[in-house]
Each structure stands twice: as C-alpha cells, then as structure tokens.
Amino acid sequence: MHKTLKAIIWIAVALFGATAIGAIALHRGESISAMWFIAAAACVYAIAYRFYAAWIAASVLTIDETRATPAERLDNGRDFVPTNKWVVFGHHFAAIAGPGPLIGPTLAAQFGYLPGTLWILIGAVLGGAVQDMVTLFFSTRRDARSLGQMARDEIGPIGGAAALIGTLLIMIILIAVLGLVVVNAMKHSPWATSTVAATIPIAMLVGFYMRNFRPGRVLEASMLGVVLLLLAVVGGGWIDHQQELRTWFDHEGLTLAWVIIAYGFAAAVMPVWLLLAPRDYLSTFVKLGTVMLLAVAIIILQPQVHMPALTQFTDGSGPIFGGKLFPFVFITIACGAISGFHALIASGTTPKLLTSERDIRLIGYGAMLLESFVAMMAMIAATVLEPGVFFAINSPAGVVGSQAVDAVAKINSWGFAVTVEQMQQLATDMGETSLFARTGGAPSLAVGMASIFGSAFGKGMLALWYHFAIMFEAIFILTTLDAGTRVGRFMLQDMLGNIWPKMGQTSWMPSVIFTSGLVVAGWGYFLYIGVIDPNGGVNILWPLFGISNQMLAAIALCVGTGILVKSGKFKYAWVTGLPLVWLLIVTSTAAWQKIFSDDIRIGFLAAANDMSTKLASGMLSAEKAAVAPQLIFNQQLDAYLTMFFVAVLWIVIFDTVRMMRRHFAGKALLPLTEVAHEPSRLVENWVRD
Amino acid sequence: MIKQIKLFWQTIRRLSGDDAYEQYVMHYQQHLADYSANQRVAEQSLAANSPVEQPELLSREAFFKQWQENKWTGIKRCC
Numbered sequence: 001m002h003k004t005l006k007a008i009i010w011i012a013v014a015l016f017g018a019t020a021i022g023a024i025a026l027h028r029g030e031s032i033s034a035m036w037f038i039a040a041a042a043c044v045y046a047i048a049y050r051f052y053a054a055w056i057a058a059s060v061l062t063i064d065e066t067r068a069t070p071a072e073r074l075d076n077g078r079d080f081v082p083t084n085k086w087v088v089f090g091h092h093f094a095a096i097a098g099p100g101p102l103i104g105p106t107l108a109a110q111f112g113y114l115p116g117t118l119w120i121l122i123g124a125v126l127g128g129a130v131q132d133m134v135t136l137f138f139s140t141r142r143d144a145r146s147l148g149q150m151a152r153d154e155i156g157p158i159g160g161a162a163a164l165i166g167t168l169l170i171m172i173i174l175i176a177v178l179g180l181v182v183v184n185a186m187k188h189s190p191w192a193t194s195t196v197a198a199t200i201p202i203a204m205l206v207g208f209y210m211r212n213f214r215p216g217r218v219l220e221a222s223m224l225g226v227v228l229l230l231l232a233v234v235g236g237g238w239i240d241h242q243q244e245l246r247t248w249f250d251h252e253g254l255t256l257a258w259v260i261i262a263y264g265f266a267a268a269v270m271p272v273w274l275l276l277a278p279r280d281y282l283s284t285f286v287k288l289g290t291v292m293l294l295a296v297a298i299i300i301l302q303p304q305v306h307m308p309a310l311t312q313f314t315d316g317s318g319p320i321f322g323g324k325l326f327p328f329v330f331i332t333i334a335c336g337a338i339s340g341f342h343a344l345i346a347s348g349t350t351p352k353l354l355t356s357e358r359d360i361r362l363i364g365y366g367a368m369l370l371e372s373f374v375a376m377m378a379m380i381a382a383t384v385l386e387p388g389v390f391f392a393i394n395s396p397a398g399v400v401g402s403q404a405v406d407a408v409a410k411i412n413s414w415g416f417a418v419t420v421e422q423m424q425q426l427a428t429d430m431g432e433t434s435l436f437a438r439t440g441g442a443p444s445l446a447v448g449m450a451s452i453f454g455s456a457f458g459k460g461m462l463a464l465w466y467h468f469a470i471m472f473e474a475i476f477i478l479t480t481l482d483a484g485t486r487v488g489r490f491m492l493q494d495m496l497g498n499i500w501p502k503m504g505q506t507s508w509m510p511s512v513i514f515t516s517g518l519v520v521a522g523w524g525y526f527l528y529i530g531v532i533d534p535n536g537g538v539n540i541l542w543p544l545f546g547i548s549n550q551m552l553a554a555i556a557l558c559v560g561t562g563i564l565v566k567s568g569k570f571k572y573a574w575v576t577g578l579p580l581v582w583l584l585i586v587t588s589t590a591a592w593q594k595i596f597s598d599d600i601r602i603g604f605l606a607a608a609n610d611m612s613t614k615l616a617s618g619m620l621s622a623e624k625a626a627v628a629p630q631l632i633f634n635q636q637l638d639a640y641l642t643m644f645f646v647a648v649l650w651i652v653i654f655d656t657v658r659m660m661r662r663h664f665a666g667k668a669l670l671p672l673t674e675v676a677h678e679p680s681r682l683v684e685n686w687v688r689d
Numbered sequence: 690m691i692k693q694i695k696l697f698w699q700t701i702r703r704l705s706g707d708d709a710y711e712q713y714v715m716h717y718q719q720h721l722a723d724y725s726a727n728q729r730v731a732e733q734s735l736a737a738n739s740p741v742e743q744p745e746l747l748s749r750e751a752f753f754k755q756w757q758e759n760k761w762t763g764i765k766r767c768c
Binding site for chain 2: 075079081084086087090210211215216217218219222272273276277349483486490506
C-alpha cells in the first residue's frame with residue numbers, strides 16, 4: 001500500500017482513538033454508550049501494537065528471525081516443538097487469561113468507570129504487554145529458562161529466591177480470593193450451587209472420555225462437556241423450583257468454604273486426567289465462547305454505561321474496599337493491566353514453542369492486549385448497571401447493614417438511586433433469593449452480562465443468562481483453584497526436595513498428600529477469614545493479591561532492565577524502567593497505607609487495634625466477638641505479609657541497581673547468559689523454496 | 690465451498706490441539722525414523738555424555754497420556 005495512504009490511515013485511527021478517549025474522559029451526563037469504550041480500546045491497541053511493540057521488537061530487543069529458537073534447536077517433539085504462531089498465541093492466551101481481569105475491573109468500578117478504564121488501556125500498553133513481550137524474548141534467548149532462573153543468573157541469587165517465594169505466596173492468596181468469589185456467588189443460591197456442583201461429575205465424565213474412550217479427541221470431548229454444562233445450568237433452574245431438592249443446595253458461606261477446601265485438596269491429589277485436565281478444556285472453551293459472545297452482544301446492543309466517570313469514593317471512603325484512587329485503583333486492576341504472573345507463563349512453556357523470534361511480538365504483546373480487552377469488557381459489564389444497583393450488590397453488610405431497607409437508605413444517602421422493590425424484582429428476574437451484599441464481583445458481573453445478553457439475544461431468559469454467567473465464572477475460577485494448588489504443590493515439593501530429597505519426588509504419594517495439604521491449608525485459612533469477615537473479605541484479600549502480583553511484575557521488569565543495561569542498551573532501559581518505577585511507587589505507597597494508615601478500612605494494624613479495643617471493652621455483639629480474635633490475628637498477619645512483599649521488592653531493586661552500577665564501573669559481573677547465535681534452518685528452507 | 694469448510698475445520702482442529710497426535714506422527718516420520726535423525730541422536734548422546742534414547746512411536750493413547758502429564762507438571766498456569 002502507498003506509504004502516504006498508510007500514514008493517513010494511522011493518523012485517522014489515532015484521531016478517532018483520541019476522540020473516543022476524550023468522550024469517555026470528559027463526559028459528565030447521564031450515561032455514555034459502551035461503544036466509545038470499545039472504540040477507544042481498539043484504537044489504542046492498534047496503535048500500540050503497530051508502533052510501540054514493533055519499535056521495541058526492532059530497536060530495543062533487536063529480534064533476529066534468522067536465529068534458531070530453542071524450539072528448533074532442542075526440538076524433541078514433546079515440550080520443545082516449533083509450533084504455528086496462532087496455536088502458540090492460543091495456548092499462551094489460554095494460560096494467562098484467568099478470572100483476574102473479570103474481578104479487578106468490577107471492584108474498581110466503585111471509583112467510577114474512568115480511572116479503571118484508563119489504567120486498563122495505559123497500563124497494558126506501556127506496562128503489562130511490554131513486560132510479557134520482554135520476558136518472553138529474554139527467556140527465548142536463554143533456552144526457555146524460567147523467570148526465577150533468569151533472575152538468579154542475571155541479577156543474583158536473591159532475585160531468584162525472591163521470585164520463587166513471591167510466586168508461592170501470590171498463588172496462595174490468589175486462590176483464597178478466587179475461592180471467596182465463588183463462595184459469595186453460591187451463597188444461599190441453590191441454582192448456582194447445584195450448577196457448580198454438577199461441573200465436577202461432568203468434568204470427570206469428560207476426563208474418562210478423553211483418556212480411555214476416545215484418547216486425544218479434544219473437540220469431541222469438549223463439545224460433550226459443554227452441552228452437559230448447559231444442561232446443568234437449565235437443570236439448576238429446575239432444582240431451584242423443587243421445594244425439597246433446593247434445600248440440599250442452599251448453604252451458608254462458611255459451609256460452602258469448607259466444601260471448596262475439601263474439593264481443592266481432592267482435585268490436587270487425584271490424577272490430573274480425571275478432573276483437572278478436562279475441567280481445563282471445558283473452562284477454556286466456555287471462556288472463549290462467552291468472551292466472544294459478550295463482545296458480539298456489546299457491539300449489537302451498544303448498551304449505555306450508567307456509572308458516572310468518577311464517584312465520590314475516589315477520596316477513599318468506598319464501600320467495596322477502602323483506599324483512595326491513588327494508589328488503589330492500580331492495585332485492584334492487576335491482570336487486566338500488568339501482572340507479574342504472566343511473566344511466569346511467558347518464561348514457562350511458551351518460549352519452548354516459538355518457531356521464530358518474529359512471533360514474539362504477536363504472542364507476547366498481542367496476547368496481553370487481548371487480556372486487557374477482556375478486562376475492558378468486564379468493566380463495561382460492571383458499569384452498565386445502575387450505580388445504585390451496583391453498590392447494592394457489591395457493598396458488604398458490614399458497611400451498609402444487613403437489612404435491605406438500611407442498605408437502600410445508606411446507598412441513597414450517597415446519592416445513588418435504588419429501591420428495595422427494584423432489587424427484589426432484579427433478584428426474582430435473575431432466579432436468586434436476594435442480590436444484596438453479594439460481594440466478590442461475580443454476581444454483579446453476572447447481572448451485567450445477563451442484562452447485556454438478555455437485551456441482545458432475548459429478554460425472557462434473564463435467569464438462565466445470569467446462571468450461565470455464574471457457571472462461566474465459577475468453572476474457570478475452580479479450574480484456576482485446583483490448577484493453582486497443583487502448581488503450588490510442585491513448588492513446595494521442589495523446595496522441600498532440597499532438604500529431604502524424597503519429598504521432591506512429584507509422584508511419591510505421601511509427599512503429594514503432605515504438600516497439597518499444606519498449600520490447601522494455606523489458602524483455606526485465608527478463605528476462611530474472608531468468609532467470616534463482616535466486610536466481605538474482598539477488602540482484606542484483594543489488595544494483598546494486587547500488591548504481591550505487582551511485586552512479581554516489578555521483579556520481572558528488574559530482570560528485563562538489568563539485562564538491557566548489561567547488553568549495553570542503557571538508552572532503551574526506560575522501556576522496562578518506566579513501568580518498573582511506576583510499580584515501585586504504586587506498590588510501596590499501597591503497602592505503606594495498608595500497614596500504617598489510621599483509617600480502619602485501609603490499615604491492617606489500625607483495624608486490628610480497633611477490633612482489639614472493641615473486644616476488650618465488650619462493645620461487640622456475641623457473634624462478632626466469637627470471630628474477632630481470628631480476624632485480629634489475620635489483620636496483623638496481613639500487615640507482616642505486606643511488609644515482607646515490599647521488603648523483597650526493594651531488596652531486588654537494590655540488587656539490580658548494584659548490578660547496574662558495577663556494570664558502569666566496569667567491575668566483574670555475572671555474565672549475560674544468552675545462548676550463542678545459531679542460524680535457523682527453518683528460515684533457510686523457506687527462502688530456498 | 691467444501692474446500693473452505695475443510696480448511697476452517699482443519700484450523701479449528703489445529704488451534705484446539707485436536708490434531709496433536711497427527712502432528713506428532715508427522716514429526717516422528719520426518720525427524721526420528723530415518724538414518725540422518727539417528728546421526729543427530731548419536732551426536733546429542735556424545736554431547737550429553739550419556740546415551741540419548743531413540744524413542745519409539747507412541748500409540749495415540751500413550752502420546753495423549755504423556756502430553757497431558759507434561760502439560761500439568763510444573764508452573765504452567767496463571768491468575
């Protein structure tokens with residue numbers, strides 16, 4: 001195409017994108033069409049991918065497509081296999097796309113739609129996608145070495161150990177949070193509980209099918225599974241209407257928490273083909289299908305976003321979680337903008353599959369952009385609700401009171417219109433008993449999605465759409481939960497294997513049971529606390545997850561920056577350095593406030609002290625007094641955990657700076673561990689033909 | 690028209706991993722089942738200072754079991 005024409009097109013895209021962002025940012029009316037969000041996202045991603053990612057690939061990383069990738073050099077047909085770039089893209093995206101981008105934006109919507117939306121776009125384009133791409137590149141150049149190993153090789157042993165311990169802790173907190181989200185979605189909802197319960201035997205059936213009956217027939221088995229899941233959603237509705245049967249599935253939060261804990265342990269110990277692997281296929285297909293369906297529905301329906309651009313809760317008084325806009329919106333939205341965990345995936349299996357370094361831009365940068373888009377759609381689904389309804393669903397009883405009338409009065413006093421009748425009608429429409437204080441993000445996301453699907457595809461089935469949305473979230477949260485427990489178990493076995501070698505044998509049953517038990521006990525404890533917390537648990541757990549995840553992202557960026565400096569590319573070090581500095585500021589500020597703030601809704605220690613005083617002076621009700629000691633202990637533990645994360649972060653930063661100073665002073669350093677250039681035969685073959 | 694549908698179906702099979710076994714068999718026949726591949730195996734053995742085994746072609750069932758085991762061992766998942 002003619003150069004001038006290309007330039008004109010890109011300028012037009014840039015102008016359109018700027019207009020869309022301007023419209024979103026400056027709008028102060030009743031509602032704004034969701035299409036502006038889609039347009040802004042599409043333009044921003046297109047420009048970032050075409051210019052920024054291309055420049056990073058060409059000038060900063062200097063991608064060399066004549067170089068043989070580890071997949072080509074070490075090709076063994078099993079894990080090192082040169083694979084078509086779209087297949088690798090799909091695999092990488094499926095591995096990084098978890099429930100994170102769905103929950104974070106829903107919670108951050110308490111600040112209004114604008115802060116979250118801007119962070120999703122800017123954070124992903126300048127931070128998250130850069131981190132993923134750079135980590136993928138450096139890992140590929142090092143024979144697909146993991147992030148922990150690269151940290152150890154390039155910076156020092158401290159960086160490596162930090163990455164390892166950080167990962168394990170993040171995993172435990174993340175699983176606890178996800179467990180909490182699912183428990184809150186199933187609480188006192190026989191329909192949701194029966195549907196989620198049905199996913200277990202369905203997964204086992206699919207597991208047998210794929211293992212013994214028709215080995216390797218992924219599509220067939222998954223189709224069977226998806227059909228059964230849809231039947232389970234419908235079946236749940238039938239169960240909900242049977243007076244006797246529904247009582248079997250109507251449970252308190254705490255009961256459900258114990259069931260989830262038992263499930264997590266069983267799933268981690270059972271053979272992988274029986275439950276984990278088939279669940280994974282089902283959840284991937286359901287996830288992909290639902291996300292595409294949601295995108296199509298939003299484009300057809302073009303719903304109106306009713307949440308204002310900014311709410312008064314930017315001042316820190318928010319009901320869903322305490323904390324001002326800065327730094328907490330950046331902590332709350334992690335996976336949709338920048339997430340350290342992605343760096344683990346980008347340095348895990350994906351580098352072993354790359355056919356050519358040319359694919360790194362698509363897979364590293366592109367997959368993260370797609371994840372960011374999922375987060376954007378979650379933001380839209382959360383903000384299409386009337387703000388009064390949004391807050392009624394997401395505000396915990398500890399803030400608005402446990403009676404519907406009180407909650408409505410409180411929310412009205414904040415300036416958001418909602419009535420008890422409206423919420424009652426909504427609950428009936430969705431096939432639920434009540435939608436008040438259904439915290440965790442899943443129910444409000446499901447209501448938003450059901451409204452969008454219902455309006456686009458048919459209004460008569462709102463309850464089915466709602467429970468389909470709940471099933472969709474629950475199935476892949478539970479898959480993350482059991483997969484995460486398994487990963488945590490491997491890491492623990494690996495660590496313990498250094499002390500007692502027999503523990504490191506991944507198939508030795510006693511070791512499996514012991515380590516799985518430890519990991520489950522770890523997240524089970526946090527899940528328990530989250531369930532008994534009158535503030536809904538999200539307030540405690542989600543910021544902890546966000547801080548630890550950003551810490552890992554900072555470690556990955558330290559590795560990237562360190563390698564860039566060591567390779568003599570200091571003038572480009574800002575590409576990873578700038579997001580690193582930003583994360584450092586945000587994480588440290590958030591951690592400082594979570595530890596030392598006097599506001600009991602923000603500071604862990606302040607909350608613990610306040611509760612201790614109230615307990616000592618007998619001001620708490622009997623039931624609150626019973627759980628208070630555990631909550632107090634947990635708040636203190638969380639404060640120390642936060643201190644630990646921040647300490648680790650700063651230690652790695654100092655170690656990286658020390659390394660860079662040594663480099664500039666010309667002193668001895670750990671050498672670059674990049675593998676020598678070997679010409680790619682694959683390129684030669686193509687050229688020759 | 691039929692050709693388009695066939696191509697589309699092949700793409701779906703490729704992206705979902707449904708044709709993994711066929712890919713493996715093709716890979717085996719190209720790389721592991723002839724003299725030049727044996728040569729490479731011998732070189733690898735020399736370099737690794739220990740014998741590298743020439744693998745047998747796995748049955749569909751065995752391949753799938755191994756594939757699954759590999760996929761689920763180690764840090765492979767995210768949030």
